[in-house]
Amino acid sequence: MKLNTINLHEPEFRRIKAILDSLLQDLRADIALLVSQSGQPIVISESNMKFDYVSLASLAAANMAATDGLANLVGEGEFSVLVHQGRSRSLYISDLSRKFSLVLVFNASTSLGLVRYKAKKTIILLEEVIQDVLRRTPQKKYSAGNPDFSEEELQKLLKQ
Amino acid sequence: MTFINYVAREINCKIVYYGPGLGGKTTNLQYVYQITDTENKGKMISLATETERTLFFDFLPIDLGQIRGFQTRFHLYTVPGQVFYDSSRKLILKGVDGVVFVADSQEERIDANLESLSNLAHNLKEQGFDINKIPYVLQLNKRDLPNAIPVDELKKQLLVKGEPVFEAVAIEGVGILNTLKAVARQVLIELKKSA
Numbered sequence: 174m175k176l177n178t179i180n181l182h183e184p185e186f187r188r189i190k191a192i193l194d195s196l197l198q199d200l201r202a203d204i205a206l207l208v209s210q211s212g213q214p215i216v217i218s219e220s221n222m223k224f225d226y227v228s229l230a231s232l233a234a235a236n237m238a239a240t241d242g243l244a245n246l247v248g249e250g251e252f253s254v255l256v257h258q259g260r261s262r263s264l265y266i267s268d269l270s271r272k273f274s275l276v277l278v279f280n281a282s283t284s285l286g287l288v289r290y291k292a293k294k295t296i297i298l299l300e301e302v303i304q305d306v307l308r309r310t311p312q313k314k315y316s317a318g319n320p321d322f323s324e325e326e327l328q329k330l331l332k333q
Numbered sequence: 334m335t336f337i338n339y340v341a342r343e344i345n346c347k348i349v350y351y352g353p354g355l356g357g358k359t360t361n362l363q364y365v366y367q368i369t370d371t372e373n374k375g376k377m378i379s380l381a382t383e384t385e386r387t388l389f390f391d392f393l394p395i396d397l398g399q400i401r402g403f404q405t406r407f408h409l410y411t412v413p414g415q416v417f418y419d420s421s422r423k424l425i426l427k428g429v430d431g432v433v434f435v436a437d438s439q440e441e442r443i444d445a446n447l448e449s450l451s452n453l454a455h456n457l458k459e460q461g462f463d464i465n466k467i468p469y470v471l472q473l474n475k476r477d478l479p480n481a482i483p484v485d486e487l488k489k490q491l492l493v494k495g496e497p498v499f500e501a502v503a504i505e506g507v508g509i510l511n512t513l514k515a516v517a518r519q520v521l522i523e524l525k526k527s528a
Contacts, residue, residue, distance in 0.1 A: 178334070178335045178336070178337060178524065178527060179334060179335070179336045179337070180337050180339065181336070181337065181338050181339060181340065182339045182340070183339065183340050186338070186339075186340045209334055209336055209428060210334065210427050210428050211334045211336075211347045211408075211427055211428020211429070212347070212392075212408060212410075212428070213334075213336045213345045213347070213408065213428075215336065215338075225375070225376055227375045227376075227394050228375065228376050228378055228392070231378065231392045231394075231408065232378065232392075234427075235389065235390065235424065235425070238424035238425075238427055239389075239421070239424055241424075242420050242423070242424060321401065321525060322400045322401045322521070322525065326400050326401065327400065327518060327521060327522070330397060330398045330399070330400045330405065330521075331397070331514040331517060331518055
């Protein structure tokens with residue numbers, strides 16, 4: 174069985190980074206993340222405030238997955254947006270093409286309406302790039318930069 | 334869903350530890366966390382009840398090292414084993430790359446093992462996976478207990494497809510790393526095949 178694999182190369186990485194950086198600046202947010210459905214952080218844009226984005230990505234994806242389950246239970250196709258409002262910080266998580274999530278951490282005083290508006294526009298931009306990422310054919314087997322490895326190299330890795 | 338970041342030179346994979354309640358899934362991750370150097374692990378998250386039963390999942394990100402200039406990162410998850418948490422188990426299997434089934438070797442837990450294994454096959458199918466094809470390892474835990482069923486008998490009942498089998502005493506760390514390395518190996522080989 175072939176694994177489903179996301180291959181992120183430099184052109185798409187830079188496009189996604191630029192989109193997230195722009196969103197981060199517009200909202201003066203703390204962090205903007207593109208997260209895979211399986212909970213992996215794909216691209217991160219962050220301010221000087223540093224977050225444990227690995228944990229954030231995992232929990233956000235689980236949160237969205239649980240929300241999806243709840244939506245099905247109550248007869249809704251999906252609940253595509255989650256907002257958690259805190260006293261000083263809030264969290265916004267939005268579904269993206271049913272395979273990713275956009276995760277934002279921002280100051281609680283930022284207008285939620287503005288966050289929703291900007292995030293919605295960002296999703297449209299990101300969806301275009303995501304389609305390119307998913308359509309991208311795997312690189313040729315032995316081309317430079319491909320993680321092709323030998324049995325020996327695998328043994329060496331797993332002996333550590 | 335394996336994620337290869339060609340810019341950061343990283344391979345990211347997801348492994349899920351599955352099995353009946355109190356079988357040792359969380360203990361597996363706790364041991365891996367304890368023995369892994371700080372620079373090679375992230376924070377371990379455990380969403381659990383007050384009585385330390387897994388409520389939603391445990392999560393541990395670890396680095397296994399470099400291969401061909403790519404850092405190999407594995408995200409380890411456990412599912413809640415109690416029967417009534419089936420909805421949660423389905424969610425944690427999303428985007429899985431490899432599975433470890435942690436079986437409880439005790440005689441009185443054989444039915445729980447079988448039910449959990451059947452549940453795994455069913456939930457994998459719902460997510461679009463086939464247990465006969467996905468990277469998969471069987472761990473027979475609690476080998477130290479006096480009521481542990483003999484290994485051959487357990488294998489007869491639980492083997493799915495001739496997968497690697499590891500005896501373990503998770504609470505002492507026995508068999509944990511070999512299990513992890515075996516499933517990681519399968520995941521990476523599968524990745525190479527699909528490239």
